[in-house]
Amino acid sequence: MKWLFPILSIITAILLAYALYEALVVAPTDALQGDVYRIIYYHVPSAWTAFLLFFINFVASITYLIGCKPKADILALVSAEVGVVFCTVVLVTGPIWARPVWGIWWAPGDIRLTSTLVLWLIYVSYLVLRRFSTSAQTQILAAALAVFGALDVPLVYFSIWFFRTQHPQPVIGGGGSIDPRMLHVLLLNWLAFLCFAFLVCWSRYRLEVLHREVEEAHAMESLAGGAPANASLPPDRSSR
Amino acid sequence: MKSLWAVTLATLEKDIRLEWRSKDALNSMLFFSLLVVVIFAFAFDPLAEESRQIAGGLIWVAFLFAAVVALNQTWARELRNQVLDAYRVSPAPANALFLAKALGNFIFVSVLEALMAPLFVVFYNLHVLGPAWQLIPIAILGTWALVVNGTFFAAISLRTRSREIMLPLLLFPISIPAVLGMVAGTTAVLTGDNPAHFYIVLLLTYDVVFTTACLALFETVLHAE
Amino acid sequence: MNAIKFLFAAYIATWVIHAFYLGTLVRRFSRLRQQLKELGRK
Numbered sequence: 001m002k003w004l005f006p007i008l009s010i011i012t013a014i015l016l017a018y019a020l021y022e023a024l025v026v027a028p029t030d031a032l033q034g035d036v037y038r039i040i041y042y043h044v045p046s047a048w049t050a051f052l053l054f055f056i057n058f059v060a061s062i063t064y065l066i067g068c069k070p071k072a073d074i075l076a077l078v079s080a081e082v083g084v085v086f087c088t089v090v091l092v093t094g095p096i097w098a099r100p101v102w103g104i105w106w107a108p109g110d111i112r113l114t115s116t117l118v119l120w121l122i123y124v125s126y127l128v129l130r131r132f133s134t135s136a137q138t139q140i141l142a143a144a145l146a147v148f149g150a151l152d153v154p155l156v157y158f159s160i161w162f163f164r165t166q167h168p169q170p171v172i173g174g175g176g177s178i179d180p181r182m183l184h185v186l187l188l189n190w191l192a193f194l195c196f197a198f199l200v201c202w203s204r205y206r207l208e209v210l211h212r213e214v215e216e217a218h219a220m221e222s223l224a225g226g227a228p229a230n231a232s233l234p235p236d237r238s239s240r
Numbered sequence: 241m242k243s244l245w246a247v248t249l250a251t252l253e254k255d256i257r258l259e260w261r262s263k264d265a266l267n268s269m270l271f272f273s274l275l276v277v278v279i280f281a282f283a284f285d286p287l288a289e290e291s292r293q294i295a296g297g298l299i300w301v302a303f304l305f306a307a308v309v310a311l312n313q314t315w316a317r318e319l320r321n322q323v324l325d326a327y328r329v330s331p332a333p334a335n336a337l338f339l340a341k342a343l344g345n346f347i348f349v350s351v352l353e354a355l356m357a358p359l360f361v362v363f364y365n366l367h368v369l370g371p372a373w374q375l376i377p378i379a380i381l382g383t384w385a386l387v388v389n390g391t392f393f394a395a396i397s398l399r400t401r402s403r404e405i406m407l408p409l410l411l412f413p414i415s416i417p418a419v420l421g422m423v424a425g426t427t428a429v430l431t432g433d434n435p436a437h438f439y440i441v442l443l444l445t446y447d448v449v450f451t452t453a454c455l456a457l458f459e460t461v462l463h464a465e
Numbered sequence: 466m467n468a469i470k471f472l473f474a475a476y477i478a479t480w481v482i483h484a485f486y487l488g489t490l491v492r493r494f495s496r497l498r499q500q501l502k503e504l505g506r507k
Binding site: 020034035036038039042043046082085088089092093096097099100196200203204207210211213214217218221 | 467468469471472474475476478479482483486487490493494497498500501504507
Binding site: 124156 | 389392393396399400401402406409410412413414416417418420421424438439442445446449450453457460461464
């Protein structure tokens with residue numbers, strides 16, 4: 001099992017490099033936007049990955065609310081954190097793409113970027129709650145918040161959609177069918193980023209497990225009153 | 241069901257009576273609301289035509305801030321004297337407590353809005369170009385949207401550091417669709433440019449979804465230590 | 466061409482963000498391993 005992580009890392013690195021090559025060199029130049037459009041190969045896969053991670057957070061949170069399994073809670077935390085990272089990438093690359101193409105950094109009626117911003121805000125508030133909560137049952141409170149956030153997502157989308165139909169905004173070139181060669185490169189980059197996201201989540205998961213073990217060890221130590229070494233580390237994990 | 245409403249109304253009545261007797265929060269909130277309107281009047285210079293376009297946003301941002309200040313002290317009284325613990329062990333349904341608090345906040349914030357709205361009309365020389373009656377469902381549904389989630393998140397924030405900042409931090413992102421509905425709906429009615437029907441439906445949907453979610457999850461939150 | 470600057474800015478920004486996050490993970494890992502070592506020593 002120990003060798004699995006390094007091997008997957010190497011495969012992912014190769015995949016990312018190859019996907020980058022395809023994005024910059026192989027994919028055809030866009031008729032309207034020129035080469036700047038290639039930002040799409042990082043912007044869109046990051047968005048899809050972020051949405052997938054937030055969906056995983058929703059499922060994990062509900063699982064935790066029903067069954068209170070610690071693993072579900074760790075998965076919820078991990079997917080939210082990594083999801084926020086990918087969402088940040090979307091929100092940074094979006095305006096960088098918009099500026100040369102539309103001439104403006106941000107259009108409030110652009111439904112995709114605006115909904116992504118709201119999504120980012122919701123999950124950042126989720127992470128803030130987890131950090132600032134002093135309750136012994138932070139996990140439950142956070143899971144409740146995650147459910148609220150997920151319920152909000154379709155409402156966010158439709159509210160902005162209707163607002164936009166009443167207040168016409170600049171339309172991003174991207175409605176309509178996409179060239180199959182571009183689609184191929186897009187999916188390839190998504191696959192590469194999914195592997196990358198998986199590895200990051202796996203690392204974060206292990207970090208969290210280690211963190212909880214250390215906390216429990218500290219707690220045992222203070223319970224035992226700073227007693228000898230064999231009392232400080234829990235004997236095995238199977239009691240969870 | 242009967243017992244739920246009985247407990248809710250009893251709790252609500254108690255809260256209103258307590259509030260009316262001390263009038264602490266009420267008086268300071270009233271003055272705070274007035275201050276907010278005046279500050280906005282200085283910050284956003286109201287010339288007739290533009291003011292109708294931005295008034296919807298200004299009014300609801302002002303209401304939002306007043307609501308947050310009101311919501312922050314929702315559970316303050318219960319925390320003192322360990323009333324919350326008493327609720328946890330009592331056979332009364334947890335939802336009764338939540339509904340009572342939410343309704344109390346709703347009444348409270350509505351009173352503030354009823355006070356601030358005429359002030360806005362005066363300072364901004366507003367007159368309504370669209371169907372004015374539509375402002376009533378927008379106000380009711382919008383206020384409930386803020387209050388129902390606000391009461392819930394106030395309960396969650398009880399067990400956090402920086403309690404006062406945690407409430408708006410949790411409330412604002414999730415309220416964005418509702419705020420958009422309130423602001424765009426109010427602007428639509430004030431300017432008469434667009435129909436406000438969709439925004440009213442949006443607010444109604446938002447209220448139904450989140451009232452259900454709050455009622456479903458409040459007991460869990462109440463028992464979280 | 467001016468627009469190409471934006472393309473590279475976007476790609477570099479992406480990896481800067483990821484590198485920053487991975488950096489925080491690495492830092493927390495080493496700190497935890499340090500704490501574990503101290504606990505084992507006691």
